[in-house]
Amino acid sequence: MRNIKLVIQYDGTNFAGWQRQKDGVRTVQGVLEDALSLACRQEVKVEGSSRTDAGVHAFGLCASMLLPDDGIPTDKIPKATNDILAFDKLEGIGDIKIVSATEMPEGFHARHSAKGKRYIYRIYNCEEKSPFRRSQFYQVAKPLDLERMRKACEYIKGTHDFKCFETSSNSPRETTVRTIFELDVLKNAVSDKAFQYTVVVEGDGFLYNMVRIIVGTLVEIGLGKMEPENVKAIIESKDRGNAGHTAPPQGLYLDEVFY
Amino acid sequence: MRNIKLVIQYDGTNFAGWQRQKDGVRTVQGVLEDALSLACRQEVKVEGSSRTDAGVHAFGLCASMLLPDDGIPTDKIPKATNDILAFDKLEGIGDIKIVSATEMPEGFHARHSAKGKRYIYRIYNCEEKSPFRRSQFYQVAKPLDLERMRKACEYIKGTHDFKCFETSSNSPRETTVRTIFELDVLKNAVSDKAFQYTVVVEGDGFLYNMVRIIVGTLVEIGLGKMEPENVKAIIESKDRGNAGHTAPPQGLYLDEVFY
Numbered sequence: 001m002r003n004i005k006l007v008i009q010y011d012g013t014n015f016a017g018w019q020r021q022k023d024g025v026r027t028v029q030g031v032l033e034d035a036l037s038l039a040c041r042q043e044v045k046v047e048g049s050s051r052t053d054a055g056v057h058a059f060g061l062c063a064s065m066l067l068p069d070d071g072i073p074t075d076k077i078p079k080a081t082n083d084i085l086a087f088d089k090l091e092g093i094g095d096i097k098i099v100s101a102t103e104m105p106e107g108f109h110a111r112h113s114a115k116g117k118r119y120i121y122r123i124y125n126c127e128e129k130s131p132f133r134r135s136q137f138y139q140v141a142k143p144l145d146l147e148r149m150r151k152a153c154e155y156i157k158g159t160h161d162f163k164c165f166e167t168s169s170n171s172p173r174e175t176t177v178r179t180i181f182e183l184d185v186l187k188n189a190v191s192d193k194a195f196q197y198t199v200v201v202e203g204d205g206f207l208y209n210m211v212r213i214i215v216g217t218l219v220e221i222g223l224g225k226m227e228p229e230n231v232k233a234i235i236e237s238k239d240r241g242n243a244g245h246t247a248p249p250q251g252l253y254l255d256e257v258f259y
Numbered sequence: 260m261r262n263i264k265l266v267i268q269y270d271g272t273n274f275a276g277w278q279r280q281k282d283g284v285r286t287v288q289g290v291l292e293d294a295l296s297l298a299c300r301q302e303v304k305v306e307g308s309s310r311t312d313a314g315v316h317a318f319g320l321c322a323s324m325l326l327p328d329d330g331i332p333t334d335k336i337p338k339a340t341n342d343i344l345a346f347d348k349l350e351g352i353g354d355i356k357i358v359s360a361t362e363m364p365e366g367f368h369a370r371h372s373a374k375g376k377r378y379i380y381r382i383y384n385c386e387e388k389s390p391f392r393r394s395q396f397y398q399v400a401k402p403l404d405l406e407r408m409r410k411a412c413e414y415i416k417g418t419h420d421f422k423c424f425e426t427s428s429n430s431p432r433e434t435t436v437r438t439i440f441e442l443d444v445l446k447n448a449v450s451d452k453a454f455q456y457t458v459v460v461e462g463d464g465f466l467y468n469m470v471r472i473i474v475g476t477l478v479e480i481g482l483g484k485m486e487p488e489n490v491k492a493i494i495e496s497k498d499r500g501n502a503g504h505t506a507p508p509q510g511l512y513l514d515e516v517f518y
Binding site (some may be wrong): 009010011057086093094095097130131132134138178183 | 268269271316337345352353354355356388389390392395
């Protein structure tokens with residue numbers, strides 16, 4: 001058997017998230033498995049590195065799958081599958097794309113083998129909202145203060161119990177301690193009235209909604225509703241109620257998974 | 260009565276075009292009229308400057324409407340309506356936005372009073388297609404030659420019978436002669452492997468699919484499949500079969516209407 005790692009991009013707008021659900025619900029895993037099964041001429045199941053929510057995007061989600069040694073060569077899988085994904089028939093409208101397929105050693109698993117992930121969160125900061133950015137940005141109308149947001153990042157980086165940044169869920173986890181390797185906010189001018197803020201965050205793992213709650217907290221700090229210095233106490237409180245709001249899904253992109 | 264001119268932006272991806280159709284078909288005019296009727300607390304009908312096709316966008320389509328002198332003040336209409344358009348209830352998901360509302364003299368009509376229009380057409384030229392650009396660009400994989408495309412523009416500018424650039428339709432028109440005031444192609448680097456081409460075209464009026472057929476012809480010239488010098492003969496032939504393909508709708512934006 002071949003153990004194949006796929007790197008996948010998708011625009012999450014028209015998906016009810018990654019995880020396959022009952023028939024009739026359009027999910028990334030569902031559409032991808034159907035297309036792969038057609039391309040590989042046999043039923044294919046994939047394991048994803050992450051279960052992104054509805055509306056969340058990916059530049060580089062990873063998935064692993066097992067395939068017999070005979071059949072379609074590994075390097076032909078992306079194009080063969082992408083051709084199917086761009087057809088309307090399968091409800092494939094070109095919003096998922098396989099970037100690469102690589103054979104991995106036995107035992108590699110997209111989720112269990114992951115050592116870390118990088119997410120990107122994009123904010124469009126402009127008094128005027130744009131219909132063209134609604135699916136790919138969090139549109140914030142009032143001005144954000146970059147320096148305040150950056151200062152807050154310093155309190156979040158490192159190894160902490162991040163219970164305050166988790167939406168309570170029944171998802172199994174042994175601990176709510178995680179390590180954030182990197183967290184920064186970049187600002188680019190789109191015009192003289194509009195700015196794009198890009199939050200980049202790398203960590204060894206993330207709790208449910210953790211990136212979106214970190215971003216919601218950074219936005220409230222950027223708007224002057226919370227103080228950067230309070231972040232330390234918020235984390236120590238381990239109380240979700242003390243952190244900021246959960247930023248909406250459409251600004252979030254799973255950028256890369258590290259192995 | 261007030262005669263009001265609205266300037267409207269929309270992402271055409273999730274609309275079956277501008278023109279109101281039977282119930283259950285989501286159109287820009289339909290969603291807009293429903294939202295305006297709620298905001299103005301009475302039934303409102305709008306006349307659009309243009310009937311854009313499914314998937315076509317607008318940065319500045321104009322619409323006119325009549326409203327009694329009492330009721331909501333003209334300058335309050337955009338915000339009141341946009342708030343409704345951003346709600347899910349009305350299938351408003353923020354993909355239409357009223358940019359401005361201005362009172363015009365009696366007799367002003369968004370379509371009949373128009374003296375000209377500017378369209379923008381956006382091409383993403385990259386070997387790798389992107390799921391994130393599929394709704395807002397024509398993605399062309401092979402390299403385009405800017406100078407060839409620009410040379411072809413020179414043959415199209417001016418007053419000509421543009422029958423060759425029209426999809427035959429039953430739409431009423433007295434003549435297929437139109438004047439193109441301006442036609443140019445701009446190129447910007449998105450990365451070292453990806454370029455955005457922007458076709459800008461201004462004219463006194465456009466035949467059905469005219470901009471998309473001009474762009475399809477320019478793309479074939481940019482790819483080396485047709486020669487710029489042939490455009491003169493193509494126009495003179497008045498034969499649609501001699502021109503290039505019809506470029507897809509998602510790259511097209513009605514940019515501005517001139518009065």
